[in-house]
Amino acid sequence: MRRILAAALLAGGLWAAPAAAQETPASAPSGAVEQVTSFAAGSNEGMKYRHLWLAYGAIWLLVFGFVWRTWRRQRDTDTELEDLRRRLVALEGRDGPGD
Amino acid sequence: MSGGYLDIVLTMLVKDLRIELRSKEVLLTLLLFGLVMVLVFAFGFATDPAVSRAVMPGILWTTLLFSGTLAIGRTFARESKDGAFTALVLSPAARSAVLLAKIIANIGLMALVMVLLVPVLAVMLRVDLSPHAGIIALQIGLGAVGFTVVGTPLAVMAVNARFAEVLLPLVVFPLASPVLIAGVNATGAVLGTVVDPDPAPWMKLMTAFDAIYAVGGLFLFERMVTE
Amino acid sequence: MKVFPALTAVATAGVLAALYMVFEYAPLEADMGVVQKIFYFHLPSAWLCYLGFLIGAGASAGYLWGKGPKWDLFALSAVEVGLLFGAIVLVTGPLWARPVWGVWWKWEPRLTTMLLLIIFYAAYWVLRVYGGESEGVRRFAAALGVFGAPNIYFVNQAVKMWRGVHPDVIRGGGLAPSMWTAVWVSLAALLLVFALLLTLRYRARRDERAARLLRRRLGRIGGLS
Numbered sequence: 001m002r003r004i005l006a007a008a009l010l011a012g013g014l015w016a017a018p019a020a021a022q023e024t025p026a027s028a029p030s031g032a033v034e035q036v037t038s039f040a041a042g043s044n045e046g047m048k049y050r051h052l053w054l055a056y057g058a059i060w061l062l063v064f065g066f067v068w069r070t071w072r073r074q075r076d077t078d079t080e081l082e083d084l085r086r087r088l089v090a091l092e093g094r095d096g097p098g099d
Numbered sequence: 100m101s102g103g104y105l106d107i108v109l110t111m112l113v114k115d116l117r118i119e120l121r122s123k124e125v126l127l128t129l130l131l132f133g134l135v136m137v138l139v140f141a142f143g144f145a146t147d148p149a150v151s152r153a154v155m156p157g158i159l160w161t162t163l164l165f166s167g168t169l170a171i172g173r174t175f176a177r178e179s180k181d182g183a184f185t186a187l188v189l190s191p192a193a194r195s196a197v198l199l200a201k202i203i204a205n206i207g208l209m210a211l212v213m214v215l216l217v218p219v220l221a222v223m224l225r226v227d228l229s230p231h232a233g234i235i236a237l238q239i240g241l242g243a244v245g246f247t248v249v250g251t252p253l254a255v256m257a258v259n260a261r262f263a264e265v266l267l268p269l270v271v272f273p274l275a276s277p278v279l280i281a282g283v284n285a286t287g288a289v290l291g292t293v294v295d296p297d298p299a300p301w302m303k304l305m306t307a308f309d310a311i312y313a314v315g316g317l318f319l320f321e322r323m324v325t326e
Numbered sequence: 327m328k329v330f331p332a333l334t335a336v337a338t339a340g341v342l343a344a345l346y347m348v349f350e351y352a353p354l355e356a357d358m359g360v361v362q363k364i365f366y367f368h369l370p371s372a373w374l375c376y377l378g379f380l381i382g383a384g385a386s387a388g389y390l391w392g393k394g395p396k397w398d399l400f401a402l403s404a405v406e407v408g409l410l411f412g413a414i415v416l417v418t419g420p421l422w423a424r425p426v427w428g429v430w431w432k433w434e435p436r437l438t439t440m441l442l443l444i445i446f447y448a449a450y451w452v453l454r455v456y457g458g459e460s461e462g463v464r465r466f467a468a469a470l471g472v473f474g475a476p477n478i479y480f481v482n483q484a485v486k487m488w489r490g491v492h493p494d495v496i497r498g499g500g501l502a503p504s505m506w507t508a509v510w511v512s513l514a515a516l517l518l519v520f521a522l523l524l525t526l527r528y529r530a531r532r533d534e535r536a537a538r539l540l541r542r543r544l545g546r547i548g549g550l551s
Contacts, residue, residue, distance in 0.1 A: 048361035048425045055364045055418040059371075062417070066410045066523060074530040077537050084540045091547065249473070256466035260457040266449065270470055273446035274477055277484040284488060300487060308480050315476065322390040323469045 104196050111200030116207075125173050125208065129166050133216040136162045137223055151224040156286035159220060159235075160279055163213060163242055168268050170208050171250040174201050175258055194324055195317040202251045202313075209243040231289045234298065238285045241305040245278040246271075248313040252320050281305045330526070337522045340515030344508075352508035364422040366505075370513035371414040372440060374520050378408020379447055379474060381524075386471030389464070398464050399535060401471050402454050403527040405447050407520060412444040435486045442481050446474055459538075 119125060140158045144150060217239070221228040228235060250271045257263035272279075285301035287293035348366040355362035385401035419437060420430040431437070454467040501509075 048359050051421040052361050055421040058417045059414050070526050070530050077533045081537045260463050266453050269449040273442050277480040280484040280488050
């Protein structure tokens, strides 16, 4: 379940970052003008958008990768701790309190 | 500190020097390694004198860094072999006194190696260093101190770690990189291969580095080693 | 445990606010254009990377001064989060540099300092995680953590002198006030993310240690058969 949730969050993040990036020209139309006037400037503008997209995508990926790995470790550890505690209780029930 | 502290330093130092002078194993290994480095650099860079002069500072300091790494790696090799290291840190002798002795020994060793290697380097790469011998020697001395005060305490602790021989250079090189940058530029300033001809700021930086890490290392070392 | 949902919610809201500030509120930079918007997450990430390393150094010192194993785990977690933000800096930096400077990498003082320190603390991390589980290794790592802090100053100084002739590009002196507002908002948001990640990581490390100790104890009294 958590796996699906995290994947959904990740997808959402990846979708949100470019979407946010694409909204920018609306508030600043100067970029569009440049694209028409000069091909060189236009291709550079294209690279700027692509790199902005990539940068925010990478930030999302890195942060969610980190959270995801931490989360998985925590889950594995929780499972193991539970198992160990159960064994300990079983053992102490047989022999009396351990400490 | 008290006379007792200095006594320990002196005793340790004399002990190490005596063993080393008898066997000469570390010194000879380092010298051979240094010669190999000289060859590698001669093959790697052109032997054209102009190029040699430009790359000389880099070669000199890289040699110092690499042979220094070998040297500090050997610092406690003798002790760790037969459990003498444990005995050493368990002894009532102040641990920082032991460290200080090792640092001095390493500085001496590196200085000796460089004194023998640098002339060979200069001859083989055909760069005349003799007009600047004094100041270059001073720079190398500052660099050797900086490298050793950072590297030696870490080398001691690395004895406990797995794949220590890989980890040690991995952590010592970034730590010592200010020394490398300062050294290359200071020597470059003397040889006229960098824009700014004044080596003084670089040597000041090295001195500050040496002082901070020497004091910090000795101070921290009491806490670093476990019983 | 109720603190995590709350912190997560606040951090998420903060990041959304920061994104709004960056893409709607802050004006478009005249020369660099839209790619300059990387800056608003790039610069705070660099600060947080250093914050992580400094917390790591402080906690390492605490561990060396006998404050107990929790400080060692906290130092490790802080360095890990610092490395995450360092990775963000190293990825976004070149992506920004390429369209603006025409190159992916420059030996610019701040970039170089950052790279060296990230390598150093990555080495700390490798040592601490793969070096083995002995007290000696933990102390070695802690000593490294402490040694790294003065190195921030020395590396920066050396690299600045080395590249001294180059103009100060990154800070870009003439940042409009509204741009600074966006920087502060995204710094605040990322600070929340930092706190969240650090708590999560620390809790995971702490529980792992508890599990390890429990397993050892069970092994001793024969409960693992």
